[in-house]
Amino acid sequence: MMTGKGRLLGIGVGPGDPELITLKALRLLRTAPVIGHFVARAKAEKGQGGNAFGIIEAHLQPEQVRLPLVYPVTTEKLDPPQTYEGIISDFYDGCAVHIAGHLDAGRDVAVICEGDPFFFGSYMYLHDRLAGRYEAEVVPGVCSMLGCASVLGTPLVYRNQSLSVLSGVLPEEELEQRLALAEAAVVMKLGRNFDKVRRVLRRLGLAERAHYVERATMAAQRILPLDEVDPMSSPYFSMIVVPGLKWSA
Ligand SMILES: C[S@@+](CC[C@H](N)C(=O)[O-])C[C@H]1O[C@@H](n2cnc3c(N)ncnc32)[C@H](O)[C@@H]1O
Numbered sequence: 249m250m251t252g253k254g255r256l257l258g259i260g261v262g263p264g265d266p267e268l269i270t271l272k273a274l275r276l277l278r279t280a281p282v283i284g285h286f287v288a289r290a291k292a293e294k295g296q297g298g299n300a301f302g303i304i305e306a307h308l309q310p311e312q313v314r315l316p317l318v319y320p321v322t323t324e325k326l327d328p329p330q331t332y333e334g335i336i337s338d339f340y341d342g343c344a345v346h347i348a349g350h351l352d353a354g355r356d357v358a359v360i361c362e363g364d365p366f367f368f369g370s371y372m373y374l375h376d377r378l379a380g381r382y383e384a385e386v387v388p389g390v391c392s393m394l395g396c397a398s399v400l401g402t403p404l405v406y407r408n409q410s411l412s413v414l415s416g417v418l419p420e421e422e423l424e425q426r427l428a429l430a431e432a433a434v435v436m437k438l439g440r441n442f443d444k445v446r447r448v449l450r451r452l453g454l455a456e457r458a459h460y461v462e463r464a465t466m467a468a469q470r471i472l473p474l475d476e477v478d479p480m481s482s483p484y485f486s487m488i489v490v491p492g493l494k495w496s497a
Contacts, residue, residue, distance in 0.1 A: 254351040257358040258365035260389020261303045264466035273387045280358035284315040286370045292318045300362040317343045344377040364391040393434040396464040396487045405432045406495035416441035424448045432492035443479035462486035
């Protein structure tokens with residue numbers, strides 16, 4: 249489709265190890281004139297580019313435009329009538345307008361995403377806003393749960409088992425109901441939710457089967473027994489993996 253407009257590119261850059269990038273992601277990243285990257289405000293204020301940016305920064309050329317997309321909020325308390333949903337929706341609207349400016353001028357914009365863009369990636373909210381109006385291409389990345397399984401050395405699902413992918417943000421009761429039914433599970437978005445998730449796993453008798461990993465495949469990776477995790481220091485980039493029961497072929 250030749251439109252004279254730029255293309256929106258959602259680029260998965262994998263879970264952290266810079267070697268876990270696809271050849272296609274690398275090719276597009278090296279040639280895109282604009283690189284969009286999400287970053288927390290605290291990091292942006294220190295001149296840092298964010299997790300995904302750190303993975304690919306070494307491949308960029310000075311002439312490529314860096315477009316930081318700075319989250320206005322993360323987990324701080326908000327005064328009513330402000331809501332997280334309202335603020336973040338306005339933020340994505342603003343990002344989409346900014347990116348559309350580059351696309352209208354004929355410049356491709358590659359928005360990088362840690363792991364895979366369509367697997368809980370912030371890129372999805374830009375895609376939803378822009379893909380109807382501009383050509384969009386998504387390059388899948390190695391998602392974090394597979395990065396975690398690989399560094400843990402635990403096969404995730406055997407044969408006909410189902411895998412539940414859960415968010416640690418879910419209310420405790422709902423988490424318990426879902427985990428009680430799971431044959432294998434990953435629980436993402438731990439951080440300050442860690443203690444709640446561990447409590448549920450203990451109640452269900454799943455704690456012995458569960459593995460905890462933070463910053464999988466990154467230089468600062470840590471794998472800890474569930475009992476040894478300090479709930480106050482569990483980072484956002486952490487996950488609990490409950491592998492399916494081994495099936496001997
Ligand atoms: C917004 S989701 C992004 C997922 C990402 N798009 C993917 O494909 O994996 C963020 C969550 O992914 C998990 N995560 C991402 N990278 C991780 C890593 N390297 N190690 C452990 N967990 C990770 C954490 O649970 C974190 O809270």
